[in-house]
Amino acid sequence: MNSPALEQALAYLYDLQKYGIKFGLSSTSNLLERLGKPHQRLQAIHIAGTNGKGSTAAMLSAILVSAGYQVGLYTSPHLVKFNERFRINEQDAKDEEILEVYQRVKGVVDEREPPTFFEITTAMALSLFSKKRVDWAILEVGMGGRLDATNVIQPQSTVINNIDLDHQEFLGATLSRIAREKAGIIKEGIPLITAVKQPAALAVIKARCLEVNAPYYRVGREIKVRSLGSQYFNYRGLKWRLENLRLPLAGRHQVVNAATALGGLEVLERQGQLSLDPELIGEGLASTRWAGRLEWLSHRPPVILDGAHNCAGMATLCRALQEEYRYKRLIVVLGIMADKDLRGMILRLAPRADKVILTQPQYERAAPPESLREVAGDFANRTELIAPVKAALERAIDLATLEDLVLVTGSLYFIGEIKEIFGHHNKEEIIK
Numbered sequence: 001m002n003s004p005a006l007e008q009a010l011a012y013l014y015d016l017q018k019y020g021i022k023f024g025l026s027s028t029s030n031l032l033e034r035l036g037k038p039h040q041r042l043q044a045i046h047i048a049g050t051n052g053k054g055s056t057a058a059m060l061s062a063i064l065v066s067a068g069y070q071v072g073l074y075t076s077p078h079l080v081k082f083n084e085r086f087r088i089n090e091q092d093a094k095d096e097e098i099l100e101v102y103q104r105v106k107g108v109v110d111e112r113e114p115p116t117f118f119e120i121t122t123a124m125a126l127s128l129f130s131k132k133r134v135d136w137a138i139l140e141v142g143m144g145g146r147l148d149a150t151n152v153i154q155p156q157s158t159v160i161n162n163i164d165l166d167h168q169e170f171l172g173a174t175l176s177r178i179a180r181e182k183a184g185i186i187k188e189g190i191p192l193i194t195a196v197k198q199p200a201a202l203a204v205i206k207a208r209c210l211e212v213n214a215p216y217y218r219v220g221r222e223i224k225v226r227s228l229g230s231q232y233f234n235y236r237g238l239k240w241r242l243e244n245l246r247l248p249l250a251g252r253h254q255v256v257n258a259a260t261a262l263g264g265l266e267v268l269e270r271q272g273q274l275s276l277d278p279e280l281i282g283e284g285l286a287s288t289r290w291a292g293r294l295e296w297l298s299h300r301p302p303v304i305l306d307g308a309h310n311c312a313g314m315a316t317l318c319r320a321l322q323e324e325y326r327y328k329r330l331i332v333v334l335g336i337m338a339d340k341d342l343r344g345m346i347l348r349l350a351p352r353a354d355k356v357i358l359t360q361p362q363y364e365r366a367a368p369p370e371s372l373r374e375v376a377g378d379f380a381n382r383t384e385l386i387a388p389v390k391a392a393l394e395r396a397i398d399l400a401t402l403e404d405l406v407l408v409t410g411s412l413y414f415i416g417e418i419k420e421i422f423g424h425h426n427k428e429e430i431i432k
Helices: 004-019 028-034 053-066 095-106 117-131 175-185 199-211 254-268 277-285 311-324 342-352 370-375 377-382 391-398 411-424
Strands: 044-048 070-073 084-089 134-140 157-160 192-193 217-220 224-229 232-238 241-246 295-299 304-305 330-335 355-358 384-386 407-408
Touching: 004 095, 004 117, 004 391, 004 407, 044 175, 053 254, 053 277, 070 117, 084 095, 084 117, 095 117, 117 134, 157 175, 157 254, 157 411, 175 199, 192 199, 192 254, 199 217, 217 411, 224 254, 232 254, 241 277, 254 277, 254 311, 277 304, 295 411, 304 311, 304 330, 304 411, 311 342, 311 407, 330 342, 342 355, 342 370, 355 370, 355 377, 370 384, 377 384, 391 407, 391 411, 407 411
Parallel strands: 044 134, 044 157, 070 134, 157 192, 192 217, 304 407, 330 355, 330 407, 355 384
Antiparallel strands: 070 084, 224 232, 232 241, 295 304
């Protein structure tokens, strides 16, 4: 149970969501100016991309902490508890740390210029990391990059994992326009690591790097990985040669995320900004934890969670299902935000499913199950509509045998709600 003071703070922060999404750096910059410019005292790694940002950030944090560095990690959204957004040395920030930094930042808010939720949490993260005197701050872009609140920092290296169609209403309708927004994190002379492959997006990124004289390294070119199966791989970087690395995060796509993370660290070592022991790199990578991405919730019956929240994420999830899981029947529990490509997401997943239970997370942007069924086309006969979420999960588990697989997916917010249900109920109450 949170303290009354923390509950009041969180209520204020969540109320700021009424201001929606606001692109631009002025509000965050003004907050930080009044806080004494804490972001200018940080060494940082900045990560953008359509999918995989959080996983890459988690790998970077785990490796650096294993090597003995003090690390602050800022990601979004949280799954269950607000504190998850701020991690210090692999631990969620404590309630008292959250309350203290909130009070510090709230004290400089000009109510004539009310910040958005993300602007104030970004200022909180940078202030907290500065106060903790972390050696490295790792920041995940919220959306886009160029006008994202996190882009107030001057990083030592940047990463753009990948680019695909998502948030088109904000970032643009084409890959090149979306790439232009994400390429906005590339700074003068600061090295970039990217796993982007599409020619249109790559052209934009390369042009930005040339414009600002930023060294440019690509996964698949200067940086290569070779999968050894079962989440082991070899890394061939600019100079590093790392063998038999173990990655605990499931999915072949995580090997590519690991390559971008390792590349981001290797360029820092080349610049003399850190020193890493190869053995500690392996240990750190093997210790990475990142919830809600092909995460096992139960083995009897098998239940996994994956926060695939756009078409690209759903396609990646489908590849993982085909390549890495064995089951007799696939039973899906699906909850999606209404502003996503509902049809595109459902038509990627539904052909693989024997049953799809459509439900509605308790989030204002969640799509009603009826809307999901309407776009399911020929697969509508495989669907059931069940609310609330707990009842939908119970139905899926009742249908499943030990040879089947229950998959819960569609949104990170949905995954968070499922995890919260498990946190507040004995598993035996749901899994009989």
